[in-house]
Amino acid sequence: MSVEFLWHERPKPARGPKPALTLDRIADAAIAIADAEGLAAVSMQRVAADLGYTKMSLYRYLPGKAELVAAMLERGIGPAPDLSDRPWRAALTAWATTLLGRYFGHAWSxxxxxxxxxxxxxxxxxxxxxxxxxxxxxxxxxxxxxxxTIAGHVRAIAAQKGGEEQLTAAMTLVLREHADRFPAVAAALADAGAPDQAFTFGLDRILDGLEVLLERRV
Known part of the structure; x- marks a missing residue:
């Protein structure tokens, strides 16, 4: 896979009309398809058709689908948040929360x-x-x-978007008749808060561990 096109700006023509397409426009069209139908639906042919161009027109901007997906990821995830002037825990919390939101916005990412x-x-x-x-x-x-570790936690939560709530509902249903067989599960579920607390809980424990490690080395 060639990555040079991601790292170097294309020179703008000194004369003549502006190019009809741009890499950003191609990536945006591919993102729209992936958001609606999933990454498997993205192809050079499909993106070109949605833009009103031939498949060969896209090859002037990127070598193939692998590079197209790389361009989509760059465009879809977008820039990291400004973390300046924040304590390290608050900064990493903002970093992780923003990344989670970007994954939620583009499940294919x-x-x-x-x-x-x-x-x-x-x-x-x-x-x-x-x-x-x-x-x-x-x-x-x-x-x-x-x-x-923080990024892995973010990805794990993003991957189960909506799944934790569905699992809680399913367990609640079966425990109505079988709580006596699984008393620990029933007790924990009865005392649980909102199902979306796993992200904050897990992130806080990761940061707690880092803080303890740093304090031991002082």
Whole structure:
């Protein structure tokens, strides 16, 4: 996969009419398809047709579908939030909450951001912004692992959007008649709060662990 097109701006023609298409316009058309029908529905042919162009027209802007998906991810996830002038815990909470919202906005981005793929400047800027707010006291590997753990938690919650509420409803239904067989589940469920608290709870525990680790090293 070629990633150069993600990292270098195309030179603008000095003369003549402006190009009819742009990489952003192509990516936006592909995103609209993926938002409505899923990533599998995206193809060079489909995007070109939706834009009113031939498939070959798109190859002037990117090599193929893998690169198209990379461009979609850059465009769909968008820039990281401004974390300046915030304590590190508040900054990482804002980072994780914003990322979760971006995943919720484009469910296909979870699939698009896995496996062997191209990494663009926007995606790398998310890593940069998070690493910059971590306090001193961690090794380079620990800093990378800390962000990977937070990002993994965000992805896990994004992947089960709506699923936790459905699971709670299903368990509540069967426990009406079988609570005596699963008393621990029934007790925990009866005392549980809103089903969407897993994100905040998990993130806070990750940050608590980092804080304890840093305090031990003082």
């Amino acid at each position: 979870l699939e698009a951001s896995t496996g062997n793929r191209a990494i663009g400047p926007v995606e790398l800027s998310w890593m940069e912004s998070a690493l910059k707010v971590l306090p001193d006291g961690l090794t380079g590997g620990e800093r990378m692992d800390a962000i990977a």
